[in-house]
Amino acid sequence: MVLRYLLPLGVFAAVAVALGVSLTMDPRIIPSALKGKTVPEFALAAVQGRHLGLSSDNLRESAVTVVNVFASWCGPCRIEHPLIMKLRDSGITVHGINYKDRPENAAEWLDTFGDPYLRTGADLDGRVSIDWGVYGVPETYVIDGHGLIIEKHVGPLMPDDINEKILPAIARAKR
Amino acid sequence: MIGEIGHYALILALMLALVQGTLPLVGAARGIGPWIAVARPAAVGQFVFITLAFTMLMAGYIVSDFSIENVALNSHTAKPILYKISGVWGNHEGSLVLWVLILAIFGAAVALFGANLPPTLRARVLAVQGLVGVGFLLFTIGTSNPFARLDPAPAQGQGLNPLLQDPGLAFHPPFLYLGYVGFSMAFAFAIAALIEGRVDPAWARWVRPWTLAAWCSLTIGVALGSWWAYYELGWGGWWFWDPVENASFMPWLAGTALLHSATVVEKRDALKSWTILLAILTFSLSLLGTFLVRSGVLTSVHAFATDPERGVFILAFLIVVIGGSLVLYAWRAPSLKGGGLFAPISREGGLILNNLLLTTACATVLLGTLYPLFLDVLSGGEAKVSVGPPYFNGTFVPIMLPLVLAAAIGPLLPWKRADLLGTLGRLQFVFGAVLICGLVAWYIAEDGPVLAFFGLALAAWLFVGSLFEVSERIKLGRVALGESWRRARGQPRATYGMTVAHIGLACTIFGVVASTSWESEKLQVMRPGETMTIAGYTLRFEGMRDLRGPNYDAVRGTFEVTRDGAPIATLFPEVRTFTDPPMQTTEAAIRPTLTADLYAAVGDPDGTGGWATRIYHKPFVHWIWFGAVIMTFGGLISLTDRRLRIGVPTRRRRARPVLKPAAA
Numbered sequence: 001m002v003l004r005y006l007l008p009l010g011v012f013a014a015v016a017v018a019l020g021v022s023l024t025m026d027p028r029i030i031p032s033a034l035k036g037k038t039v040p041e042f043a044l045a046a047v048q049g050r051h052l053g054l055s056s057d058n059l060r061e062s063a064v065t066v067v068n069v070f071a072s073w074c075g076p077c078r079i080e081h082p083l084i085m086k087l088r089d090s091g092i093t094v095h096g097i098n099y100k101d102r103p104e105n106a107a108e109w110l111d112t113f114g115d116p117y118l119r120t121g122a123d124l125d126g127r128v129s130i131d132w133g134v135y136g137v138p139e140t141y142v143i144d145g146h147g148l149i150i151e152k153h154v155g156p157l158m159p160d161d162i163n164e165k166i167l168p169a170i171a172r173a174k175r
Numbered sequence: 176m177i178g179e180i181g182h183y184a185l186i187l188a189l190m191l192a193l194v195q196g197t198l199p200l201v202g203a204a205r206g207i208g209p210w211i212a213v214a215r216p217a218a219v220g221q222f223v224f225i226t227l228a229f230t231m232l233m234a235g236y237i238v239s240d241f242s243i244e245n246v247a248l249n250s251h252t253a254k255p256i257l258y259k260i261s262g263v264w265g266n267h268e269g270s271l272v273l274w275v276l277i278l279a280i281f282g283a284a285v286a287l288f289g290a291n292l293p294p295t296l297r298a299r300v301l302a303v304q305g306l307v308g309v310g311f312l313l314f315t316i317g318t319s320n321p322f323a324r325l326d327p328a329p330a331q332g333q334g335l336n337p338l339l340q341d342p343g344l345a346f347h348p349p350f351l352y353l354g355y356v357g358f359s360m361a362f363a364f365a366i367a368a369l370i371e372g373r374v375d376p377a378w379a380r381w382v383r384p385w386t387l388a389a390w391c392s393l394t395i396g397v398a399l400g401s402w403w404a405y406y407e408l409g410w411g412g413w414w415f416w417d418p419v420e421n422a423s424f425m426p427w428l429a430g431t432a433l434l435h436s437a438t439v440v441e442k443r444d445a446l447k448s449w450t451i452l453l454a455i456l457t458f459s460l461s462l463l464g465t466f467l468v469r470s471g472v473l474t475s476v477h478a479f480a481t482d483p484e485r486g487v488f489i490l491a492f493l494i495v496v497i498g499g500s501l502v503l504y505a506w507r508a509p510s511l512k513g514g515g516l517f518a519p520i521s522r523e524g525g526l527i528l529n530n531l532l533l534t535t536a537c538a539t540v541l542l543g544t545l546y547p548l549f550l551d552v553l554s555g556g557e558a559k560v561s562v563g564p565p566y567f568n569g570t571f572v573p574i575m576l577p578l579v580l581a582a583a584i585g586p587l588l589p590w591k592r593a594d595l596l597g598t599l600g601r602l603q604f605v606f607g608a609v610l611i612c613g614l615v616a617w618y619i620a621e622d623g624p625v626l627a628f629f630g631l632a633l634a635a636w637l638f639v640g641s642l643f644e645v646s647e648r649i650k651l652g653r654v655a656l657g658e659s660w661r662r663a664r665g666q667p668r669a670t671y672g673m674t675v676a677h678i679g680l681a682c683t684i685f686g687v688v689a690s691t692s693w694e695s696e697k698l699q700v701m702r703p704g705e706t707m708t709i710a711g712y713t714l715r716f717e718g719m720r721d722l723r724g725p726n727y728d729a730v731r732g733t734f735e736v737t738r739d740g741a742p743i744a745t746l747f748p749e750v751r752t753f754t755d756p757p758m759q760t761t762e763a764a765i766r767p768t769l770t771a772d773l774y775a776a777v778g779d780p781d782g783t784g785g786w787a788t789r790i791y792h793k794p795f796v797h798w799i800w801f802g803a804v805i806m807t808f809g810g811l812i813s814l815t816d817r818r819l820r821i822g823v824p825t826r827r828r829r830a831r832p833v834l835k836p837a838a839a
Contacts, residue, residue, distance in 0.1 A: 012497055019548070
């Protein structure tokens with residue numbers, strides 16, 4: 001009988017617990033459907049002025065690689081660019097997928113700010129990026145030597161992301 | 176000095192709120208007269224100090240005192256004065272001060288004008304108000320001090336988000352808060368009644384004006400927000416089911432239910448514990464909205480700069496306030512004895528149906544709003560979904576249909592027991608009128624979705640039904656005209672308020688149905704000299720030119736509108752580029768008329784002299800907001816009802832001797 005009057009309290013308790021747990025989570029973290037799966041089959045020609053194109057085979061050559069999706073028109077890409085350069089300087093192989101860009105703009109961008117990529121793929125119409133499940137540029141993937149996606153980061157990389165997400169993922173991939 | 180005076184005043188207000196929240200409760204429980212009496216001066220004092228703090232913050236904004244961090248982060252010397260003032264509540268800290276100010280205004284209003292309340296009830300109401308105030312003041316002072324200093328002070332401020340630099344949005348938050356906080360009155364009355372263990376018709380009569388006032392403000396607030404989204408965001412939409420929109424809509428739905436159920440308590444002494452629960456839930460939903468907006472648990476275009484510490488504090492506050500009041504409810508509500516008995520088919524039954532439908536609608540909105548969060552929590556962050564308009568339109572609209580159908584019938588039913596078939600029989604005139612309306616609409620519109628005609632018929636049903644109810648009430652046509660006129664003048668204003676509000680709802684439904692079903696939209700890259708045609712209008716693009724605003728640069732397009740060769744209007748849509756902070760806003764150009772809006776917005780240049788241009792023709796879209804204004808007007812008429820004013824003469828008689836010692 002009195003249980004009826006406790007019902008609102010019970011409902012609220014459940015909501016409060018969920019709200020409490022949700023406070024510890026970041027709604028902006030988007031899980032990747034591809035995490036833990038192999039990279040999609042693709043082959044892209046290099047960005048204008050570069051020679052090494054990028055294909056899925058290049059990601060299965062028994063070395064851990066980082067794939068960075070970028071575009072010259074994307075502001076956050078410029079923000080994370082110095083960090084990508086540093087990543088390359090620390091001896092990590094970084095490939096770039098140039099997302100929906102004009103070839104000359106992409107070339108100029110890399111010439112002006114520096115080219116951290118070993119291989120580049122010009123995804124002019126964005127088809128390949130759709131297969132990769134790209135939400136928006138920039139995005140960064142860690143791939144193990146067998147073409148398996150170990151980690152994915154959406155949005156510009158910050159120093160903390162490199163230290164807490166990308167480098168540990170690379171370490172895991174090497175094991 | 177400005178900042179320190181303000182900060183100090185806030186702390187003093189907190190101290191007074193603590194006194195207001197504790198002593199009167201104990202006093203009322205133990206019958207200690209002076210402790211009961213302390214509630215009123217404490218409430219007035221709290222109001223005075225919070226007003227002082229608010230004034231200081233506003234002064235900081237007006238003189239652009241950038242040594243105050245809050246001003247430096249949200250203001251700029253080049254901003255027009257209106258937005259310097261509205262900038263006070265255009266940020267997290269300042270909006271909290273506005274929130275506590277409104278809370279204190281309501282508290283002081285009870286203290287000053289509540290002389291007709293029994294002293295213990297008044298003391299307890301004020302104490303609950305005081306405790307809510309303690310929570311918000313602690314939150315403000317502890318985690319979100321608006322008066323924090325910056326040393327050295329920057330030479331210039333960072334400016335207010337340009338989207339907020341708009342007259343519609345300048346007044347959107349104050350009305351919204353008046354509504355949210357206004358429901359704290361109903362809440363305080365509910366808690367006080369639970370403590371007293373007594374809910375009677377007199378109680379309902381005291382609660383009603385506060386709930387009505389809050390409901391009117393919230394109606395205006397929600398409508399302003401929707402209207403702003405319509406003309407400012409440049410998408411032509413007016414409601415997006417965004418979590419923060421929902422956060423303001425849920426208390427409105429629950430508050431509307433509360434208004435209706437309080438009538439049953441007042442007139443028939445029934446539905447007591449349900450009404451108490453609704454009062455608690457309505458305010459709880461207001462608080463939940465605050466949590467969702469400020470804690471960052473949901474992503475939304477409205478989210479304030481968020482901070483987990485604040486989230487934890489608000490959650491703790493929610494648990495204390497909502498959890499505490501629901502415990503009290505579970506403990507005391509079983510002892511509330513219902514009075515009047517009634518058959519399922521009766522006015523009471525109709526109002527229960529109204530309550531069931533409104534709370535179900537509210538629950539579906541709540542579920543849709545929180546579902547992404549629940550799923551995120553249950554799946555450990557792996558499953559992310561967003562719930563969008565398809566869900567809300569699919570669940571909310573079907574619940575509204577029976578509600579609107581019943582809204583025309585309910586007022587015709589007598590209390591206690593009614594004859595549904597007989598009542599429906601009396602409605603044959605309304606059926607006929609609706610049929611004619613439907614045919615006329617079909618003739619004019621020529622074509623359209625069947626559901627749209629159904630929606631229009633529904634709006635007509637409510638509109639004609641509401642008028643019919645008045646004519647029944649005054650026996651129009653059945654007695655002499657003079658007699659009808661005498662009866663019309665004798666009707667209580669609250670019933671006219673109801674009629675007007677229902678007609679307002681009919682107008683809103685009409686606007687929603689017509690604008691969504693018959694709108695046309697065109698997107699085209701336009702070069703100077705080109706034309707585009709929509710709904711019989713021809714828009715000729717004359718070109719873009721540069722323009723300088725007070726704190727922005729703009730490009731303004733000129734579109735000459737003609738119909739059958741005759742000039743109708745000139746539209747000037749703009750794209751404004753602000754530098755502090757850097758941001759672009761779209762200013763749509765709208766030619767509103769009673770029958771349709773012509774809406775033009777320009778987007779990005781294509782780099783070769785063309786501009787992406789979006790035009791809409793939206794029939795009757797302004798009726799959505801007219802309807803909301805009419806609903807509010809209905810609420811205001813109801814507020815002036817004689818029975819809500821009774822007790823006023825006694826207050827005047829009694830107030831004088833009370834005021835004298837206070838003034839001395």
